Amino acid sequence: MNNRQLFLSHLAQTTDFPLLIEIEKAEGIYMYGPNNERYIDLISGIGVSNVGHRHPRVIGAIKDQLDKYLHLMVYGEYVQTPQAKLAEALVHTLPDGLDNVYLVNSGSEAVEGALKLAKRYTNRREIISCINAYHGSSHGSLSVGGNEIFKRSYRPLLPGISHIAYGNENDLDLITEQSAAIIIETIQGEAGIRVADASYFKALRKRCNETGTLLIMDEIQAGFGRTGKFWAFEHFGIQPDILVCAKGMGGGMPIGAFISSKEIMGHFKSNPLLGHITTFGGHPVSAVASLATIQVLKEAQVVEQVEKKAALFRDLLVHDKIISIRNKGLMMAVQFESFEVLKPIIDKAISLGVVTDWFLFCDDSMRLAPPLIITEEQINEACTLILQAIDEA
Template identity: 50%
Template sequence: MNNRQLFLNHVGQTSEAPLALEIVKAEGSKLFDTAGKEYIDLIGGISVCNVGHRHPKVIEAIKKQLEDYLHIMVYGELVQSPQVQYATMLTQYLPASLNAVFFTASGSEATEGAMKLAKRCSGRTQIISFKNSYHGSTQGALSIMGDEYWRNAFRPLLPDTMQLNYNSFEDLENITERTACVIAETVQAEAGVLVPKNNWLKTLREKCTATGTLLVLDEIQCGFGRNGTLWAFEQFNVVPDILLLGKALGGGMPLGAFIADKKIMDSLSHNPVLGHINTFGGHPVCCAAGLAAFKVLLDEKLIDGVKGKEDLFVKLLSQGSDGFKPSRPITVRSCGLMIAIEFENFETNKEIIDELILQGVFTDWFLFASNCLRIVPPLVISEEEIRRACSAISNIFINIKP
């Protein structure tokens, strides 16, 4: 029995029709299957592989840590050098109030930790999030997910939650002195790349400050240069009380974190003691890999190239070039190298995605915008790879009937 059939038989499935490509190697912005077929990766592990697949310095850091130790004790009890070094470096590139890092094993766990922290230090219970938001799939994170379709089968969920409309100024009046925290994606990813408009995020920050509510910004997908600055919140002149990180945080290894001021974070250390604990959070190998990837991101100035690559994608897809002139408009939304191409419906989008995979371009769709094609490639993607990918998308699009 081949690996594909074993995968279908013995690996827990998330859909009835998984892509089931068998990838045997990944390098830079490329994937390779069992037949040696090459794919341009427009997904990057969904914003995980910002510095590319298997960057040599990340591999070197992993190998070095393997020689020292793997797991030795639950998070927070022993001084582990990779955790200490990575937490210290992260805080050096964050606002002064974000100075204490609590490592987790995933972004979902970072969300869970932040929700507990907000309740613990505020003494309040209400948590507000936004429609079409995604913060993870665990029970607590699911309770604040922004689409009832994905939540209804798993009720009952957490009580005292509320969802508002993203970019709605009027809805912000629902934030009151009984709200523990408001959790928002700095840029809504799974909604199809929705960006805060007209100083809305700044108004949200002001409302939270006025009511004593903690502002939690989820940069699990958009952190580490994805949107064109190291942290997306820098573009909107706001600073969160709690920051959520994941995905690219580990450089390809599983790692998440919630970050806050130490005065806030310390509330988890007493009443009760061990207010939040984690066995594999901040795993030393993952922290070593993440630290190496963070250094690569900065040392190789990868963020400096994001805007130019974004502009090239948008130009090739929406304006037409390289001999391609679209027969009908293509709607493109972008914020750095987080890009959504909106088509008429899911069926059109899925047909294009399937054909792209056949042609060696790997991509998919967004959770709350199934009619939109996802482009979140490694930040190291080359101009030549961008041109090839856009040419494939465009040529398939013009041959599909509206």
């Protein structure tokens, strides 16, 4: 059987209509098929490849680590240079009070750890999250997700979960002295790139302070330069008690983290000890890839160029079928009349060599989240092909 037949026969499927794009290699913003078909990747594997596919610094770090060691021991027992150096680099991107890093394998795992930490630290059981939030697919992260369609088949989920409207200050009164934490996406991703006002985040931070509730900010999609600042919360003049990250963190390798203060994180050391455990979290190969990613973002001033590139997308994507464009940096949603209008455009764009997507909870909008290293010339080419797809679809 060929690869497509093997894929359909032996790999678990999550829909009856997978994209079935076969990729042989990838470099920068481009992916290539077996017959050298070229695709511009405008979704970065859903916000993963912030420094592009196979960045030379990332590949070099991986190759160097392969000559030293792979997995040695469960997280937190052996002193491993890749983990220690990565934690140091992460802390240096953050304000005081976010100085302790727990490395895991993915965003969902980071959310799970953050929820456990909030309950353990506060000795409370109630968690608040937002309507149309997406925090992952494992049981705990699904429990705090904000869309019932994805949850109803898996109940019972975690008890004690309440939902508020993102960006609505009136709902903040639902955060009380019984709330262990509120978990919130700094920028709502799967809801179609929704951005609350700075005043909302300041009110949220104030309410958490008043009630002793921990503020968990999920930057799994929005972190690592995606919005034009290294961390999206920097736009709003506040900081979380626990920060969750993954996706763009690894340069294409699987890794995630939840980050807090040493005082809060220290509660995992007792009652019980080993309060959170992971076998592969902070895998040395993923850790060196993440460190190289941070170095590229910092040294090449990639983040500083994001807003200019986002503005170019907005200037070029002008069409009477485009209703609006919502964005924070290169986290973008291009809105059309309906999914029925959008889906043929996405399909046509793929046939023209441009990969886009829609959002889980906003299927009338096209997702654009290109590698942050995309050039102005490449943006021009990609937008020309999207406009062609709109016309031809």
